[in-house]
Amino acid sequence: MFEFPVLGSAAWLAARAKFVFLNHDAVDSAVETWGHLVQKVPSWKQPFHYWDGTEETARWIFVLDVLNHCFWPDPGDPLWEVEMDGTWYSGYCGLAAALKKAYEEGTPLTNARYLQSLTLKDLEGILAGRGRIPLLRARLDNLREAGRVLVEKWRGDVMHLIAWAQGSACRLAARLVEDFPSFRDHFFVDGQTVYFWKRAQIFAADLHAAFEGQGPGRFLDMDRLTAFADYKLPQVLRELEILQYRDDLAQQIDDQALLASGCREEIEIRAMTLVAVEKLKDAFHRRGHRRITSVHVDHWLWSLGQLDLFRRRPYHRCRTIFY
Numbered sequence: 245m246f247e248f249p250v251l252g253s254a255a256w257l258a259a260r261a262k263f264v265f266l267n268h269d270a271v272d273s274a275v276e277t278w279g280h281l282v283q284k285v286p287s288w289k290q291p292f293h294y295w296d297g298t299e300e301t302a303r304w305i306f307v308l309d310v311l312n313h314c315f316w317p318d319p320g321d322p323l324w325e326v327e328m329d330g331t332w333y334s335g336y337c338g339l340a341a342a343l344k345k346a347y348e349e350g351t352p353l354t355n356a357r358y359l360q361s362l363t364l365k366d367l368e369g370i371l372a373g374r375g376r377i378p379l380l381r382a383r384l385d386n387l388r389e390a391g392r393v394l395v396e397k398w399r400g401d402v403m404h405l406i407a408w409a410q411g412s413a414c415r416l417a418a419r420l421v422e423d424f425p426s427f428r429d430h431f432f433v434d435g436q437t438v439y440f441w442k443r444a445q446i447f448a449a450d451l452h453a454a455f456e457g458q459g460p461g462r463f464l465d466m467d468r469l470t471a472f473a474d475y476k477l478p479q480v481l482r483e484l485e486i487l488q489y490r491d492d493l494a495q496q497i498d499d500q501a502l503l504a505s506g507c508r509e510e511i512e513i514r515a516m517t518l519v520a521v522e523k524l525k526d527a528f529h530r531r532g533h534r535r536i537t538s539v540h541v542d543h544w545l546w547s548l549g550q551l552d553l554f555r556r557r558p559y560h561r562c563r564t565i566f567y
């Protein structure tokens with residue numbers, strides 16, 4: 245069995261957390277109150293997702309997940325938004341809409357050689373909208389890196405990497421981290437490595453959702469993936485009173501103060517998020533929903549996070565290319 249280090253490392257840190265606490269009593273009531281909204285498979289069929297049923301969609305999803313991070317503006321700056329067919333989209337949906345529009349207008353996003361030599365001007369055009377997407381320079385570097393590595397190691401086509409994974413989402417995620425530096429979402433704390441691999445794991449989950457478990461989305465170990473440690477899940481888990489922050493951290497977050505990427509507080513928030521999802525999954529299983537996976541719980545929480553009720557207090561702010 246392929247060793248997947250994410251959850252074990254998160255549990256190790258959670259057991260010695262100083263800034264973040266898990267309130268076990270709130271887990272069951274969260275499932276009781278909101279569990280009915282959990283879906284088996286998140287539908288890919290949204291207006292902002294590209295879908296043509298072919299391998300091109302898999303290549304498009306790879307570009308999406310190279311860029312799938314950190315959409316919120318600096319205080320005082322306007323939210324980055326993209327218009328498509330008369331609707332304005334922000335955040336993740338804005339990114340997907342921008343990439344769908346560009347691809348359908350003929351920008352060869354799925355061509356690794358194009359990505360390798362992408363210019364800042366090209367990317368500004370692709371991501372044009374209201375406001376500016378943060379970390380534009382880093383996004384350019386990550387796309388160029390992705391193109392270069394695909395050309396050097398995978399004959400210019402991410403489909404060869406997907407085939408190499410032989411139906412294992414864990415192997416796919418681990419190889420993405422090995423080959424593509426921008427996916428190396430792990431941190432050293434007290435001499436140990438704590439892994440999250442959020443964009444690497446969400447790539448497998450997005451393929452699985454888009455292709456409904458078939459073809460490029462056919463993975464036999466989806467139940468071994470963890471949740472995706474982003475900034476929305478902790479926000480929802482805090483409103484559900486499952487995650488609790490030490491007072492000084494809570495104040496920083498409520499003041500929208502920036503946390504340094506890789507600081508102890510940030511790593512504890514992300515690690516406790518993964519552990520909390522496992523506790524929620526166990527609660528679903530205790531209620532007889534035995535097929536619920538961490539990815540299902542993740543999507544359930546992320547969807548709750550789109551409701552105003554779960555946006556009462558801000559999510560933690562960390563400028564990062566990882567989530």
Ligand SMILES: Nc1nc2c(c(CN[C@H]3C=C[C@H](O)[C@@H]3O)cn2[C@@H]2O[C@H](COP(=O)(O)O)[C@@H](O)[C@H]2O)c(=O)[nH]1
Pocket residue numbers: 286287288312313314315316334335336337450453471472473474475476477542543546567
């Ligand atoms: N944990 C988790 N994090 C997720 C997603 C998704 C979208 N997944 C969809 C794709 C296929 C399925 O249909 C899923 O519904 C984006 N993100 C993260 O959220 C943040 C963006 O938030 P906002 O600024 O409000 O758009 C940012 O860190 C982004 O990386 C998820 O599913 N789980």
